[in-house]
Amino acid sequence: MQKILSVEHLEKYYGNKGNVTKAVDDVSFSLDKGEFIAIMGASGSGKTTLLNCISTIDTATAGHILINGQDITSLNSKKLARFRRDELGFIFQDFSLLDTLTAFENIALALSINNTPAGEIDDKVKGVAHQLMIDDILEKYPYQMSGGQKQRVAAARAIVTNPSLILADEPTGALDSKSARMLLESFEFLNKNLSATILMVTHDSFTASYCQRVLFLKDGKIFNEIDRGSDSRKQLFGRIIEVLSLLGGDNANVL
Amino acid sequence: MFYKLALKNARKSMKDYTIFFLTVAFGVCLFYMFNSLDAQTAMMQLNKSKYSMMQQLTKIISYISVFVAVILGFLIIYANRFLIKRRKKELGLYMTLGMERGKISRLLNLEMFLIALLALAAGLVAGVFLSQGLSVLTAKMFQTNLTSFRFVFSAGACRKTLLYFGIMFLIVLIFNAASVSRLKLIDLLTAGKKNETLKIRKLWISVVGFIAAVVCLVTAYVLIIQNGMMSLDWKFKSSIILGIAGTFLFFFSLSGFLLRSVQSNKRVYYKGLNMFILRQFNSKINTTFVSISIICLMLLITISTLSSGIGTASAIAQNINGLTPYDVSLSRYAKDTGSLQNTDMAEKLKSDGVDLSKYASDYVETNYYTLGVKFANLPFTEKEIADINQNDKMLIKDFKNSHINAITLSNCNHLAKMQGKKELVLKGNQFAIVGTIAKMEAPMNRFLQNGLTLSINWKKFQPVEKQVISMGLVVGDSSTDYAVLPDDAVKGCPVVTQVLCMNYKHGVTDSTFIKLLDSIYSKDAKGKTTPAYDSQVTKQQIIDESAGISITSSYVAIYVSLVFLIAGAAILALQQLSESSDNAERYSLLRKLGTDEKMLSHALFTQIGLYFLLPLLLAIVHSIVGISVVNHAIAYVGHYDITQSSVLTVLIFAVVYGGYFLATYFGSKGILRQKAENT
Numbered sequence: 052m053q054k055i056l057s058v059e060h061l062e063k064y065y066g067n068k069g070n071v072t073k074a075v076d077d078v079s080f081s082l083d084k085g086e087f088i089a090i091m092g093a094s095g096s097g098k099t100t101l102l103n104c105i106s107t108i109d110t111a112t113a114g115h116i117l118i119n120g121q122d123i124t125s126l127n128s129k130k131l132a133r134f135r136r137d138e139l140g141f142i143f144q145d146f147s148l149l150d151t152l153t154a155f156e157n158i159a160l161a162l163s164i165n166n167t168p169a170g171e172i173d174d175k176v177k178g179v180a181h182q183l184m185i186d187d188i189l190e191k192y193p194y195q196m197s198g199g200q201k202q203r204v205a206a207a208r209a210i211v212t213n214p215s216l217i218l219a220d221e222p223t224g225a226l227d228s229k230s231a232r233m234l235l236e237s238f239e240f241l242n243k244n245l246s247a248t249i250l251m252v253t254h255d256s257f258t259a260s261y262c263q264r265v266l267f268l269k270d271g272k273i274f275n276e277i278d279r280g281s282d283s284r285k286q287l288f289g290r291i292i293e294v295l296s297l298l299g300g301d302n303a304n305v306l
Numbered sequence: 307m308f309y310k311l312a313l314k315n316a317r318k319s320m321k322d323y324t325i326f327f328l329t330v331a332f333g334v335c336l337f338y339m340f341n342s343l344d345a346q347t348a349m350m351q352l353n354k355s356k357y358s359m360m361q362q363l364t365k366i367i368s369y370i371s372v373f374v375a376v377i378l379g380f381l382i383i384y385a386n387r388f389l390i391k392r393r394k395k396e397l398g399l400y401m402t403l404g405m406e407r408g409k410i411s412r413l414l415n416l417e418m419f420l421i422a423l424l425a426l427a428a429g430l431v432a433g434v435f436l437s438q439g440l441s442v443l444t445a446k447m448f449q450t451n452l453t454s455f456r457f458v459f460s461a462g463a464c465r466k467t468l469l470y471f472g473i474m475f476l477i478v479l480i481f482n483a484a485s486v487s488r489l490k491l492i493d494l495l496t497a498g499k500k501n502e503t504l505k506i507r508k509l510w511i512s513v514v515g516f517i518a519a520v521v522c523l524v525t526a527y528v529l530i531i532q533n534g535m536m537s538l539d540w541k542f543k544s545s546i547i548l549g550i551a552g553t554f555l556f557f558f559s560l561s562g563f564l565l566r567s568v569q570s571n572k573r574v575y576y577k578g579l580n581m582f583i584l585r586q587f588n589s590k591i592n593t594t595f596v597s598i599s600i601i602c603l604m605l606l607i608t609i610s611t612l613s614s615g616i617g618t619a620s621a622i623a624q625n626i627n628g629l630t631p632y633d634v635s636l637s638r639y640a641k642d643t644g645s646l647q648n649t650d651m652a653e654k655l656k657s658d659g660v661d662l663s664k665y666a667s668d669y670v671e672t673n674y675y676t677l678g679v680k681f682a683n684l685p686f687t688e689k690e691i692a693d694i695n696q697n698d699k700m701l702i703k704d705f706k707n708s709h710i711n712a713i714t715l716s717n718c719n720h721l722a723k724m725q726g727k728k729e730l731v732l733k734g735n736q737f738a739i740v741g742t743i744a745k746m747e748a749p750m751n752r753f754l755q756n757g758l759t760l761s762i763n764w765k766k767f768q769p770v771e772k773q774v775i776s777m778g779l780v781v782g783d784s785s786t787d788y789a790v791l792p793d794d795a796v797k798g799c800p801v802v803t804q805v806l807c808m809n810y811k812h813g814v815t816d817s818t819f820i821k822l823l824d825s826i827y828s829k830d831a832k833g834k835t836t837p838a839y840d841s842q843v844t845k846q847q848i849i850d851e852s853a854g855i856s857i858t859s860s861y862v863a864i865y866v867s868l869v870f871l872i873a874g875a876a877i878l879a880l881q882q883l884s885e886s887s888d889n890a891e892r893y894s895l896l897r898k899l900g901t902d903e904k905m906l907s908h909a910l911f912t913q914i915g916l917y918f919l920l921p922l923l924l925a926i927v928h929s930i931v932g933i934s935v936v937n938h939a940i941a942y943v944g945h946y947d948i949t950q951s952s953v954l955t956v957l958i959f960a961v962v963y964g965g966y967f968l969a970t971y972f973g974s975k976g977i978l979r980q981k982a983e984n985t
Binding site for chain 1: 574581585
């Protein structure tokens with residue numbers, strides 16, 4: 052299997068000498084092509100910081116991150132922007148769609164930024180929209196859509212450029228359970244049929260249960276790791292709950 | 307604590323206040339400069355006519371200043387509203403902490419007062435220095451020397467500036483209090499989250515609107531060209547109304563139209579961030595088309611006053627040569643309709659104590675004989691009649707009603723010699739037409755070509771040349787053309803006017819010669835005698851007068867147009883800056899998606915550029931039509947070269963408008979970067 056992402060001894064410290072907060076403390080893991088992985092943890096466990104480091108929005112204090120064999124910790128800001136646009140797709144908790152553009156244009160924008168020839172844009176957008184079942188809302192503006200629709204448009208925008216890695220930060224955080232289910236099924240579809248590699252950060256066990264592998268973070272360190280193997284989604288959900296109860300603390304409420 | 311907060315806020319939001327500061331300082335500077343003209347004249351050597359010209363100008367400027375103050379007042383209120391809008395969240399925080407409205411408005415007022423005080427001081431300092439330059443310019447335009455250059459500070463202008471701006475700020479304070487009392491806490495706190503309702507118009511509305519706008523504008527143009535801007539008839543009024551309506555409609559429909567037409571070209575639409583830029587533009591112009599239209603009209607006023615004001619000045623300056631062929635003209639007129647008694651004016655002057663040979667290098671007395679015929683049949687083409695405006699009508703009526711006056715060939719040649727012009731040669735039955743009126747040249751030439759003949763004493767005369775000979779006969783005269791006939795042809799014709807034209811000897815000026823004449827013929831002079839002439843005009847008087855008119859028209863034009871320009875540019879700048887904070891989120895999202903900085907800067911530049919450029923472009927189209935009409939009207943004062951004034955206009959625009967554009971661009975960029983660092 053081709054390695055898409057490998058994180059090696061990543062560290063991210065905040066604060067100064069006297070008072071150091073280790074947000075991410077010596078984390079290592081890797082991700083193969085076509086994997087669908089979730090990172091879970093309580094708030095403050097460092098999962099968003101980890102994602103920010105991987106997504107090149109933040110810089111690491113120490114360690115290396117290799118995406119598609121390229122070490123992103125040694126890139127300058129100009130190269131980072133290009134790398135971000137060529138290799139990564141983003142899905143945010145708050146959808147982050149441009150309110151002035153229609154769904155179609157929001158998806159097309161990602162292609163425009165990538166300098167895709169205008170002739171190909173139409174087909175690509177329509178193709179991905181069909182796969183995510185948002186054909187009929189393409190001409191709508193974000194304020195005319197439901198949250199679930201918005202997030203699927205955001206997913207379409209993330210996948211349309213065919214990135215090596217899709218990063219999702221609490222993608223179901225702002226959705227009701229039905230919309231969340233639909234979105235996650237879309238993710239599953241993208242992962243299985245288009246072999247998209249997805250890294251998702253979430254604190255929701257239900258969301259995480261759609262993945263093949265779940266990493267648990269606690270105080271900036273990897274606490275546990277579950278591989279789905281041949282389990283069903285329900286079984287995985289049960290195992291996640293077990294780990295969370297081990298983690299304890301403020302995750303007790305999910306039980 | 308309270309003052310500390312205000313002081314800190316002022317320092318913190320200095321960036322937001324930049325445009326406000328610049329505009330107030332600019333306004334104060336202009337205001338002081340033009341109101342201190344009076345004091346500046348103190349260091350100039352001005353004669354009586356120039357002095358009264360300056361007095362007139364000062365008066366006009368002070369009237370305009372009231373108008374300027376009103377415009378600047380509105381501008382300050384607008385700028386202040388922008389600042390409140392920009393700080394809604396902060397004000398909401400104060401309110402939740404329990405600060406009363408009164409205290410909040412006091413806080414805001416204190417901040418504004420600090421900034422305004424700084425701007426006032428900066429503007430006054432700049433004004434005091436720049437006004438020195440203005441006085442040098444005034445002296446140059448008057449062609450006088452500065453007696454001694456000294457640094458002039460006008461306490462009067464300073465007091466006036468302080469008073470006017472003081473009143474303005476007072477009004478702004480009241481507005482501030484009113485707008486703070488209207489604020490609702492819930493709106494303040496949710497200001498950032500509130501979704502903007504996007505007004506998306508149907509395609510056909512945009513298209514119909516655009517077509518209607520073009521129709522309105524074209525009709526307005528046609529009407530104003532027909533009217534010639536000379537009378538306030540229905541054509542003029544409807545042209546103005548249609549023009550304004552057309553401008554509003556144009557901007558109302560433009561963005562939709564632009565969007566649709568670019569959308570149909572996928573290659574352009576999907577190139578880089580074009581799609582984003584256009585949508586940005588479209589989303590905002592729907593809400594701001596009113597202000598854009600008003601700015602467009604303000605720019606129109608700026609461009610047209612500036613170029614036509616300066617144009618008038620240069621037209622007058624160029625026309626002056628034809629009006630001043632000699633140093634002095636002394637004229638006697640026939641009383642009633644009888645013939646003038648032929649007296650030797652030089653002899654009469656000599657007997658009164660003025661020996662012309664002491665003062666004149668050359669002089670000649672010319673008799674003007676009336677031939678008893680009029681220019682009534684002067685042929686005009688239909689196009690020329692269609693082009694005739696109200697002012698020309700008077701000119702032509704007078705011209706047609708005037709009798710043809712003639713001078714003798716020998717007189718004419720003497721005059722030509724004094725001007726250094728070629729002498730005329732006439733055969734026994736020939737005549738010539740001389741004159742300097744540009745408007746009459748074409749019809750008069752046609753008149754001559756059609757075979758105009760003059761019959762005097764039963765003798766027919768043919769024109770020697772089929773065109774008017776350009777030559778001025780009397781200083782300051784531009785009312786009619788004259789005929790030149792062989793010396794013996796006019797025998798027996800009644801003399802209506804007698805003019806003595808002379809050139810000064812070296813070293814003689816108005817202040818010696820005219821003063822002498824005045825001392826002899828003034829009403830309270832000892833041993834009062836009847837004057838040897840009815841009127842006197844000197845070259846210097848004409849030059850002074852035209853310099854006065856030039857200065858007045860160009861200064862008034864510059865003053866008014868600069869104020870309009872600043873106002874328009876400031877409104878645009880404030881609008882764009884207030885949008886930048888909304889845009890910041892969109893731009894930071896683009897950055898997250900991997901757009902590189904160059905692309906982002908380019909998008910921002912284009913977006914702000916569109917806002918600045920579009921009203922300017924329409925205003926330029928408007929003013930090309932307007933100026934060409936005004937040009938036509940000015941042509942009767944004299945020919946004028948549009949390039950000089952256009953270059954100056956473009957220069958002023960580039961500096962002021964371009965300056966505001968750059969300030970806006972970099973300001974917005976700063977806001978975007980700030981936001982990016984915060985996230």
